[in-house]
Amino acid sequence: MNRLFFQPHQAGLSKVEAAEHTLRNINPDVSFETHNYNITTMDNFTHFMDRISYGGLEEGMPVDLVLSCVDNFEARMAINTACNELGQIWMESGVSENAVSGHIQLIIPGETACFACAPPLVVAANIDEKTLKREGVCAASLPTTMGVVAGILVQNVLKYLLKFGTVSYYLGYNAMQDFFPTMTMKANPQCNDRHCRRQQEEYKKKEAERPKVEVVEEEEEVVHEDNEWGIELVSEVTDAELQAASGTMPDLPEGITVAYTIPTEDTASGATVEETEQSLEDLMAQMRKL
Amino acid sequence: MADEATRRAVSQIPLLKTHAGPRERALWPQRLKEEYQALIRFVEQNKAADNDWFRLESNADGTRWTGTCWFIHELLRYEFRLEFDIPVTYPDTAPEVAVPELDGKTAKMYRGGKVCLTEHFAPLWARNAPRFGLAHLMALGLGPWLAVEIPDLIGKGLVVHREGQGSNQ
Numbered sequence A: 001m002n003r004l005f006f007q008p009h010q011a012g013l014s015k016v017e018a019a020e021h022t023l024r025n026i027n028p029d030v031s032f033e034t035h036n037y038n039i040t041t042m043d044n045f046t047h048f049m050d051r052i053s054y055g056g057l058e059e060g061m062p063v064d065l066v067l068s069c070v071d072n073f074e075a076r077m078a079i080n081t082a083c084n085e086l087g088q089i090w091m092e093s094g095v096s097e098n099a100v101s102g103h104i105q106l107i108i109p110g111e112t113a114c115f116a117c118a119p120p121l122v123v124a125a126n127i128d129e130k131t132l133k134r135e136g137v138c139a140a141s142l143p144t145t146m147g148v149v150a151g152i153l154v155q156n157v158l159k160y161l162l163k164f165g166t167v168s169y170y171l172g173y174n175a176m177q178d179f180f181p182t183m184t185m186k187a188n189p190q191c192n193d194r195h196c197r198r199q200q201e202e203y204k205k206k207e208a209e210r211p212k213v214e215v216v217e218e219e220e221e222v223v224h225e226d227n228e229w230g231i232e233l234v235s236e237v238t239d240a241e242l243q244a245a246s247g248t249m250p251d252l253p254e255g256i257t258v259a260y261t262i263p264t265e266d267t268a269s270g271a272t273v274e275e276t277e278q279s280l281e282d283l284m285a286q287m288r289k290l
Numbered sequence B: 001m002a003d004e005a006t007r008r009a010v011s012q013i014p015l016l017k018t019h020a021g022p023r024e025r026a027l028w029p030q031r032l033k034e035e036y037q038a039l040i041r042f043v044e045q046n047k048a049a050d051n052d053w054f055r056l057e058s059n060a061d062g063t064r065w066t067g068t069c070w071f072i073h074e075l076l077r078y079e080f081r082l083e084f085d086i087p088v089t090y091p092d093t094a095p096e097v098a099v100p101e102l103d104g105k106t107a108k109m110y111r112g113g114k115v116c117l118t119e120h121f122a123p124l125w126a127r128n129a130p131r132f133g134l135a136h137l138m139a140l141g142l143g144p145w146l147a148v149e150i151p152d153l154i155g156k157g158l159v160v161h162r163e164g165q166g167s168n169q
Helices: A015-026 A042-054 A073-086 A143-162 A194-209 A239-245 A280-289 B004-011 B028-048 B122-128 B134-155
Strands: A066-068 A090-095 A101-107 A170-174 B054-058 B064-073 B076-085
Touching: A042 A073, A066 A073, A073 A090, A073 A194, A090 A143, A101 A143, A143 A170, B004 B134, B028 B054, B028 B134, B054 B134, B064 B134, B076 B134, B122 B134
Parallel strands: A066 A090
Antiparallel strands: A090 A101, A101 A170, B054 B064, B064 B076
């Protein structure tokens, strides 16, 4: 967090305080509540769970989503424990120790794998670690990697909350090769966390009770009730003209296309300007006289 | 990656039986007893091997632990206070041991003096939880860290011997 927004004039503030100031300046209409503590201790953890349960938009209601942006395994496990116990949907994010990979993960207790269902995932780096490690230093940090991960996290949040696009259950980022693997991980029936196992049971029950809905894709024909004037939709350009105006399509991989093509033959036809003896000054004077 | 001596010492420490963290009101006292049993056994073994190097004690509910550890280097004894809280996810995650006096003196430490255990200890704990306990944390976590860092810090002059700390005979 501190690499993405902490500014020199905020020295002395805690990360969350500095974050609140910066974000409030960007959008004063957002409401903030900050707490600066270690969530793994008994007292703080109870308070943390309380705020998840009652700190929603309307006080007394639970929050809609929890986003984990912490930098250590223990804090993530604590968040995982809280969300499993409360059945709270959350998204976990992180950047690797060598700073050249990161990931986001959507966790729905009981439905998807929780953070404890499997050992920590690592986005394969395909690099020789020796080229990256420096003696005597544990962890590297690149705000660029963090910026990318923060961006894909928030993008995923928007898609989830506003219901557009495809929400990724897991999206990795390999900065060295620019590779973005996606996948889904089912919950582990032998997960160490008993609340995760309980959530899995409840999810199975709910799924069994849900009626099977047939998904039929229908193409809707746009038809108006009446067409008094006999209006037809016709392309302004004829097929022949369209052909002449197109050039060759470059060979592109799936998912990429061109905005338009340029034909090889010179299609611009018509008269050109004449040869003239007039100088530039003459032409300028002629223009002024018009 | 512990060395032979460490691995031998650890194999003597009894494993713990109760899988309970501080939030489990019914089972935590049982786990706490087992922690003390393992720690006592470990300290006795250390004394017998002439390698007594730490003391630990907790508050009444066993959620906060404090103590001292010491290190003999070139016949001089260096003593440090240590402390840690039991995290809510214990024993699936290990506590973060802190040596506050050394805060800021080495890169292998987080703010507040928390010893960096990521490389050499965290995967080991994950594989052996919940049978590993605080005695194992000392033996495999703090011990090796001190063995590497203290001589280095002494060499760099960042840790100096305090008069009256006593030397090794």
